[in-house]
Amino acid sequence: MNINEIYLDQPEGLSTIQTCPECSGSHIISDYACGTLVCATCGLVISDNYVLDDQPEWRAFSKEERNKKSRIGDPLSPLKIDYGLGTTIDKRNQDGYGNLLSPRRAHRINRLRWLHDRNHRSVTRNLSKALAELKRLASQLGLPMSVRSEAAIIYRKALRKRLIRGRSIDGMVAASLYLVSRSHGLPRTLREIAAASRLDKKEIARCYRVICNELNLKLPPTDATSMVPRLANDLGLSTAVQRRAIQILKDAERLKLCIGKNPMSLAAATLYIAAIEFGERRTQQEVAETAQTTEVTLRNRYKEIKRELNL
DNA sequence: AAGACGAAAGTGGTTGA
DNA sequence: TCAACAACTTTCGTCTT
Numbered sequence: 011m012n013i014n015e016i017y018l019d020q021p022e023g024l025s026t027i028q029t030c031p032e033c034s035g036s037h038i039i040s041d042y043a044c045g046t047l048v049c050a051t052c053g054l055v056i057s058d059n060y061v062l063d064d065q066p067e068w069r070a071f072s073k074e075e076r077n078k079k080s081r082i083g084d085p086l087s088p089l090k091i092d093y094g095l096g097t098t099i100d101k102r103n104q105d106g107y108g109n110l111l112s113p114r115r116a117h118r119i120n121r122l123r124w125l126h127d128r129n130h131r132s133v134t135r136n137l138s139k140a141l142a143e144l145k146r147l148a149s150q151l152g153l154p155m156s157v158r159s160e161a162a163i164i165y166r167k168a169l170r171k172r173l174i175r176g177r178s179i180d181g182m183v184a185a186s187l188y189l190v191s192r193s194h195g196l197p198r199t200l201r202e203i204a205a206a207s208r209l210d211k212k213e214i215a216r217c218y219r220v221i222c223n224e225l226n227l228k229l230p231p232t233d234a235t236s237m238v239p240r241l242a243n244d245l246g247l248s249t250a251v252q253r254r255a256i257q258i259l260k261d262a263e264r265l266k267l268c269i270g271k272n273p274m275s276l277a278a279a280t281l282y283i284a285a286i287e288f289g290e291r292r293t294q295q296e297v298a299e300t301a302q303t304t305e306v307t308l309r310n311r312y313k314e315i316k317r318e319l320n321l
Numbered sequence: 322a323a324g325a326c327g328a329a330a331g332t333g334g335t336t337g338a
Numbered sequence: 339t340c341a342a343c344a345a346c347t348t349t350c351g352t353c354t355t
Contacts, residue, residue: 212333270335270345293324304347309326 088162089145091137099123133169136179140165143183143207150206153187157194161186164221173224177217181209185217189229196240197232199274201302234268235259237277237301244300245292247285254284262315271311275303279311283321 047056086093101123103116111119141162148158164186168174174182184207191198200218204211222228235256242252258280262268268276278301285292298308315321 215334272346275346294326295324305325306327306348307346310346313326 088159088166089141091134091141099126136169136174137166140169140174140179140183143180144187147184147187147203147206151187151191151198151202153191153196153198157187157190157196160194161190164190164225167225168221171224173220177220178209178213180207181213181217182221183207184209184214185221188214188218189221189227192229192232195233195236197236197273199302232273234271234273234276234280237274238281241274241277241301242281245281245285245297247281247290247292248288251281251284251288251290254287255280258283258315258319258321261319265318267315267318272303272307274301275307275311277301278303278308279315282308282312283316 099119099122103111103119105111110116144158144162144165148161153161161183165183168182168186184203188198188200188203200211200214204214207214238252238255238259242249242255255277259268259276262276262280278297282292282294282297285297294305294308298305301308
């Protein structure tokens with residue numbers, strides 16, 4: 011299971027981490043600047059959920075130090091509608107001392123509040139729906155906070171460029187997540203995303219193309235090796251099998267056996283081969299089903315690889 | 322009996338004219 | 339816009355373990 015998945019939705023669990031799950035080192039440090047928990051020995055990011063800065067910040071001996079004091083409120087988050095910086099005008103018609111405003115001033119403030127609200131209403135309404143869907147989808151897909159935040163940034167850019175107009179919010183959210191999950195090396199297939207959202211593959215693919223074109227983004231084709239760890243996980247295969255599968259994939263890549271092939275099928279085929287080599291055999295049906303493909307495709311891929319690599 | 326195999330026909334997406 | 343095309347899927351009968 012992905013470490014991020016374990017801790018993502020239960021930040022209180024963070025305080026109980028004593029050793030690194032990767033190298034078993036005990037030197038775990040908090041990087042408050044990016045809000046992550048990191049192993050100082052091997053560099054594994056144990057959680058990129060927000061780690062609250064609990065260090066003292068009340069001492070300031072010089073003007074410089076005073077100016078450096080930066081901790082006011084939560085860290086900024088693109089997942090919050092206003093990045094966590096509220097700028098709304100208080101509903102109570104009181105001044106800073108709690109005294110009621112004069113009728114004349116109260117009227118002015120009401121007017122300002124109304125204007126402010128009206129200006130932000132359309133963007134706010136869109137974002138509140140979009141960000142809620144983004145969080146829901148990402149959590150269903152098991153995507154970590156780093157991917158969620160960046161997807162939110164992509165969506166905001168699309169919104170600013172008025173790309174959402176006339177398209178579905180959910181589709182653009184799904185497309186943002188698809189894009190960022192790929193660019194972060196944690197690809198989810200269109201099929202998986204479509205299954206988790208209420209839209210079909212075609213619709214999401216269309217939104218994805220729009221975002222890529224309009225924001226001038228170009229991603230390389232998905233690398234089959236990035237599919238291996240998750241698939242192996244779902245099949246309960248050891249890391250040795252994973253490493254072997256990736257090795258086979260590299261060789262297949264070299265012989266140009268991967269061009270134009272579905273990366274998920276390739277990952278499935280090489281894992282199938284590697285699992286047999288290591289005595290962790292899984293049936294074709296099991297592997298194909300987990301990879302969301304068919305036995306026939308799995309067979310075609312694995313026969314081809316086996317033949318060309320003389321395995 | 323379960324799993325693997327492969328033929329045949331059909332589907333959906335890409336490409337290039 | 340359309341046809342050609344490769345990859346993929348579905349279905350099903352047969353073979354192997």
